[in-house]
Amino acid sequence: MTERISKYQRFKMMNPIIQFFKFIYLSIKIMIVVAGGHGGTREVK
Amino acid sequence: MSKIVILGAGISGHVAASHLRRKLSKEHEVVVVSPNSNYQWIPSNIWVGIGRMKSKEILFPLAPLYRKKNIGFLQAKAISFHPEGDAVEAKPYVLSEYVIGEKKGVQEKVTYDYLINATGPKLNFEATDGLIPGSNKTYSVCTYGHADHAWHGLNGLIQEMKKGKKAKILIGTGHAKATCQGAAFEYILNVEQELRKHKVRDMAEITWISNEYQLGDFGMDGMLLSYNSMTMKSSEMVEMIFEDRDIKWILGAGVEKIEDGLAHYENLDGEHKTESYDFAMLIPAFSGHGFKAFDKGNQDITDKLFKGFMIVDADYTSKPYEEWSVQDWPETYQNPSYKNIFAPGIAFAPPHAISKPRKSKNGTDISPAPPRTGMPSGITAKLVADNIIDSIKKGKESLEHKGSMGNMGAACIASAGYGLTQGSGVSITTYPIVPDYHKYPKSQGRKLGKTFGEIGLAGHWLKLALHYAFIYKAKMKPFWWLIPE
Ligand SMILES: Cc1cc2nc3c(=O)[nH]c(=O)nc-3n(C[C@H](O)[C@H](O)[C@H](O)COP(=O)(O)OP(=O)(O)OC[C@H]3O[C@@H](n4cnc5c(N)ncnc54)[C@H](O)[C@@H]3O)c2cc1C
Numbered sequence: 423m424t425e426r427i428s429k430y431q432r433f434k435m436m437n438p439i440i441q442f443f444k445f446i447y448l449s450i451k452i453m454i455v456v457a458g459g460h461g462g463t464r465e466v467k
Numbered sequence: 468m469s470k471i472v473i474l475g476a477g478i479s480g481h482v483a484a485s486h487l488r489r490k491l492s493k494e495h496e497v498v499v500v501s502p503n504s505n506y507q508w509i510p511s512n513i514w515v516g517i518g519r520m521k522s523k524e525i526l527f528p529l530a531p532l533y534r535k536k537n538i539g540f541l542q543a544k545a546i547s548f549h550p551e552g553d554a555v556e557a558k559p560y561v562l563s564e565y566v567i568g569e570k571k572g573v574q575e576k577v578t579y580d581y582l583i584n585a586t587g588p589k590l591n592f593e594a595t596d597g598l599i600p601g602s603n604k605t606y607s608v609c610t611y612g613h614a615d616h617a618w619h620g621l622n623g624l625i626q627e628m629k630k631g632k633k634a635k636i637l638i639g640t641g642h643a644k645a646t647c648q649g650a651a652f653e654y655i656l657n658v659e660q661e662l663r664k665h666k667v668r669d670m671a672e673i674t675w676i677s678n679e680y681q682l683g684d685f686g687m688d689g690m691l692l693s694y695n696s697m698t699m700k701s702s703e704m705v706e707m708i709f710e711d712r713d714i715k716w717i718l719g720a721g722v723e724k725i726e727d728g729l730a731h732y733e734n735l736d737g738e739h740k741t742e743s744y745d746f747a748m749l750i751p752a753f754s755g756h757g758f759k760a761f762d763k764g765n766q767d768i769t770d771k772l773f774k775g776f777m778i779v780d781a782d783y784t785s786k787p788y789e790e791w792s793v794q795d796w797p798e799t800y801q802n803p804s805y806k807n808i809f810a811p812g813i814a815f816a817p818p819h820a821i822s823k824p825r826k827s828k829n830g831t832d833i834s835p836a837p838p839r840t841g842m843p844s845g846i847t848a849k850l851v852a853d854n855i856i857d858s859i860k861k862g863k864e865s866l867e868h869k870g871s872m873g874n875m876g877a878a879c880i881a882s883a884g885y886g887l888t889q890g891s892g893v894s895i896t897t898y899p900i901v902p903d904y905h906k907y908p909k910s911q912g913r914k915l916g917k918t919f920g921e922i923g924l925a926g927h928w929l930k931l932a933l934h935y936a937f938i939y940k941a942k943m944k945p946f947w948w949l950i951p952e
Contacts, residue, residue, distance in 0.1 A: 426711040427922075435923035438888060444925035448894055452929070455876040455896045455917050457951040460846060462798040462869035463903070 468494045469859045472561060472579035474545045476501035476529055478509070478841050479812025479848035480585030482952060485943055486852040488538050495859065498539035500577055502566045504528055506941055507611050510841060511934050513653045515614035516748070517661045518622060519885040522611035525934075527942060536943055541577065542567050545586065548760040548772055549576070550805040559807070581855045584777050584810040585848060588753035591642075597725035598641045598751060604728050605641070605747045608654055617748055621658065624746045628667035634745040637730060639676035641749030643721025646686045646836040648677055651750050652705070652893075653881045658748075659712050660884030660891070675709065675716040676730065676742060676749075678833050680825055682706050682716060685879075686835035688822045690897055691911040693919040698910075701895070704920050708883070708893065717742065719825070721833040722749060737828030753813065753836065768804075777810035778802055781818040788823050793873025793903045795819065799866045800851050806864060809855070811847035813839045821901055841937075842877045843900060845952030846870050873901040876917060880930040883922070892926020895919070 427435070434440055471487055473480045476499050487497045505526040514520040533540040543563040550559045558578040565573050590609050592598050600607040606617035628634055638655040640648060655675055662668040675682075683689050683701030690701045709716060719735035730742045730749070755775040762768045772778060781797040795818040802808040810816075821837045850868040857865035876898035883891040896919055902912020910918070940950040 424710040424713075426707045435891065436889075438924065441924040441928070444921070444923060445928050448921060448925055448929055449932075451919070452878045452880075452894070452896055453951070455898050456842060456878050458876060458898075458917075460850075460870040460875035463793045463796065463871045463873045464798065 468496070469580040470496040470498065470578065471581045471583065471855060472577055473497070473499045473583040473585055474501070474561065475585035475587055475814070476503065476506060477585060477587045477812065477844075479587070479814070479844040480583065481506055481941055482845045482848040483583050483585060483811065483852045484538050485536075486849050486948070487856065488536055489948060490852075490856050491859065493537065496539060498541065498577065499529070499533060500541045500543050500545060500561070500563050501529070502542065502544040504530065504542055504567070508934060508938050508941065509609075510930075512608045512611055512614040513650065513657055513882055514885055515611055516606075516608040516617040516621070516654060517657045517885060518618040522615050525938070526611055527938070532942060541565070541575070543575070545758065546574065548758055550582075550760065550772070550808060551763040553761070553763060553765060559805070580807060581858075582808045583848070583851055583855075584808065584814045585812050586756055587813040589756045591752040591754040594752040594754070595642045595722055595725060595749075598722070598749060603725045604745060605725055605749055607751065608650065608748060609750065620746055621661075625662070625665050625667055628662075628670040629665070632670065634671045635743060636671055636673045637676055637742055637744035637747040637749070638673070639720075639749060640678050640835070641722045641725070642752035643678050643723070643733070643831060643833045644836050645678055645750050645752050646838045647750045647753070648679060648685045648835060649838065649840065649879050649881060651675075651677070651748065652685070653883070654748055655714060656708070656712065656881070656883040656891075656893075657885060659714060660889075664889075673714045674742065674744075675714055676720050676722065676732065677716070677718055678721055678835055680719055680735070680823070680834065682709065682718065684822050684835060686820070686822055686838040687897065687900065688902060689911070690895075690902075690913055690918055691915065692895065692897075693915050694921070698915060699920070701920070704893075708922070719833055721827065721831055725749075733827050733829065733831055733833065735825060735827050735833055755816070771804040772802060772808070774816040776816035777808075777814050778804075779810050779815045781816065783816070783818055786819075791819055792905070793871060793899065793901050796871045796873045796901050798869040798871045799854060800847055801866065809851040811851045812844035839872075840877055840879060842952060843872055843875060846875060849952050871901075873899050873903055875900055880926055880933060882927060882930045884927065886927070888924070890927030891922065891924060892928075892930050894921045894926040894929060
């Protein structure tokens with residue numbers, strides 16, 4: 423097993439307080455990407 | 468008055484039916500034809516497959532909901548398409564066969580003004596010799612029944628490991644052209660975490676087997692993504708996770724045959740190899756359902772409607788990978804020959820793959836087919852419903868709503884372990900889904916910032932929140948339509 427994720431990184435990934443703010447941040451960011459609209463790609467002839 | 472028939476009550480069929488019913492007045496008829504009595508939220512099958520959710524938590528019966536919402540429901544399967552009717556039936560229809568109750572086996576001509584084919588994929592286990600869920604120690608998580616079964620198999624193995632058995636676990640794709648690598652990726656990480664929870668992790672060797680050329684390809688040609696303050700390749704991100712979790716990998720593998728505890732595969736070097744296992748979860752090939760179509764004179768016109776999956780407004784001209792473009796991808800999901808037929812979700816025939824096609828030295832195609840995940844399935848279904856609604860209201864064809872996968876974002880919240888405080892998730896968004904190398908030439912066809920990755924507990928909460936939100940939406944509870952697809 424290779425420890426590719428350091429103890430400090432893992433602490434940040436699993437800390438509920440840090441992750442709570444991350445949850446809010448991710449929810450908004452994902453909403454922007456996904457609900458940010460979609461459309462065609464072809465020129466109107 | 469118009470009659471809209473929707474084939475399939477999966478993510479896309481159900482989304483289309485709900486929006487049509489909400490926006491069309493009662494004089495118009497909305498009818499769903501689907502063989503399954505339940506709606507299932509497929510993404511949560513992963514948790515059923517590790518025993519953390521019961522299948523009843525991810526499904527609900529469709530008939531009572533449809534009755535309440537005035538949506539017609541036939542528990543039947545479509546058999547053949549007759550877009551011009553026939554000698555006795557003037558209207559276009561789909562020949563359907565009831566699968567349950569007194570009418571079981573009875574065939575009926577279900578006529579329509581508009582038809583939405585949302586039948587998704589056929590889980591083509593037969594394409595791989597011996598790949599049968601529940602036998603040869605192989606399982607699937609593609610349906611809730613399969614996932615229940617997978618947990619039964621995995622739990623049995625965990626109990627044996629507790630008694631000292633060393634075990635090999637193999638998870639990935641079960642065919643050279645399979646797709647849906649994301650689901651297998653989630654499952655392998657969840658299984659790995661469960662083994663740790665059961666304190667048997669050191670008894671197991673876990674291996675990822677996939678038709679991908681590189682880790683993190685996901686059938687989307689991989690991606691360059693923002694991760695923390697860095698720009699990282701998805702292959703590097705998945706490699707980091709697998710190494711950290713001590714998961715081995717076999718890439719470029721086209722699984723061709725399964726025997727009891729043995730997976731035979733060909734790799735890109737043309738070598739034929741065998742991997743042994745005590746438990747395997749392998750995603751089968753996805754194919755069209757093999758529907759036939761006939762014209763008014765009963766002549767076979769299947770090639771006007773189907774190319775495996777249903778033909779829509781894509782550019783199907785065969786061209787090399789270097790010439791593929793986002794413009795090849797459909798925008799309205801309308802069949803070019805019969806303008807009142809649409810196919811959103813997985814039911815439409817893609818113009819080509821997204822990942823670079825590769826062949827083994829023996830000429831076998833070994834590379835992922837293009838995925839169509841839940842989000843694009845929902846979005847394409849809604850836009851098809853909106854175009855039908857506009858056409859009905861305006862009294863003429865209206866195709867204003869467009870949504871190409873080359874101009875649409877998607878989020879993939881991959882569960883990496885279950886648990887409110889111990890869980891984890893890999894959240895990845897991509898924009899666009901199909902890379903646009905002209906627009907974003909320096910970032911592998913995708914917009915950095917909108918294409919990003921995150922790993923951590925928040926990802927698990929997000930996936931759980933989506934589970935509850937989408938089941939709420941599917942049950943059409945108050946203000947369900949405010950939740951985006
Ligand atoms: C294990 C797993 C996990 C996944 N996780 C995610 C995830 O986390 N996020 C994500 O975005 N996507 C995920 N996906 C992908 C997602 O589930 C699909 O993109 C989505 O279900 C496609 O929707 P669909 O409506 O096109 O097809 P389906 O959901 O497959 O629905 C097809 C419907 O057609 C019906 N049908 C079949 N044959 C007939 C017939 N002859 N006549 C009438 N009806 C018929 C079926 O009963 C079903 O109701 C996952 C997939 C799997 C297998």
